[in-house]
Amino acid sequence: MNPETCTCKTPLQEAYFVLDNAKYHYVNFIYNFMHKCLDMTKLHFVEGDTDSAYWAVSGSADAGHQQQFNYVIKDKQFYDDNAKYYFPTIEGDFLDEKKILGLAIENEGTEMIALAPKNYYIKVGEKEKIKLKGVNQKTTKISKQNIVDNINSGTITKAVNMRLGQKNYIMSKIATQKNGITG
Template structure:
């Protein structure tokens, strides 16, 4: 249900930009008209606050609030009135989700790659074919069709996924080491989080601490 939510519902005009910078970058930004404040946190690291010169709002706020109000209903509608009726739920496992997204592990055809999606777990083909158009995009590669309000579209997919909490996961893009790590609120440019750290958290309880930039 990723037509929008999140940043589309924020008044970006009232938000300040905060970045981690070294001393040279900080000295350069201080001369900018957008500079507001800075705070030294280590010998060569500063938190710098700036006032954005531009802001944009490309989506009506009414749409963002509509998604917020109705996403949970559509979430359950899709699960109970579509998935349970035409898919083999014994081969599907819910991993994690939030207001407008859900990640599922699917035990599909081992001879096909991960892009097979639900193809091998459909048990009621007629029902699936008749109703899939009410949930999934119908025009391949058309971003406007994918972004229809309260419709479903693929955000990310891969052969495996490890999740610690909501918005805190690693999903592998292919069968190599290429992966996408999502850590809500953590700046991964300054905090290098790896697959091994996530696995160690599960297997050995090791904790990696990072500042949450959204708090």
């Protein structure tokens, strides 16, 4: 590998367009929908990526964790008139859920800790879901406590990823150690 050159099959214009387009739709949804019809004092942005955003919603404690935005709507008429442009409809078919430039609810839980985009812990009902990009969680057991320890004291959790590799026509199992959680 020559350190002075690199190749990329995706044109830079395409990569910048995807990122700029995602930013535009984020900002459009937040300022032209959320700020107009939702009580933003009851919403907190937790983490986001190019194609996803996680929000903490402070609704009604009695309604459970699957209340969506129902208890933070401040302008019901505006919400009812415009929600169809962003959210899946009541029919909820697959084409509607995967609506281009639309929203779909991926997880609803009672607790979330986010370290970075695609690195988070969420409690969904009685189940705990941990997502760590680039870490094979079948070979490395990571718990909520590992994430909390990283936030509180900077504890680094190591992870081992196993993969198959071929060299000189011989398949080998390769173990790669990496930092699973860092501060």
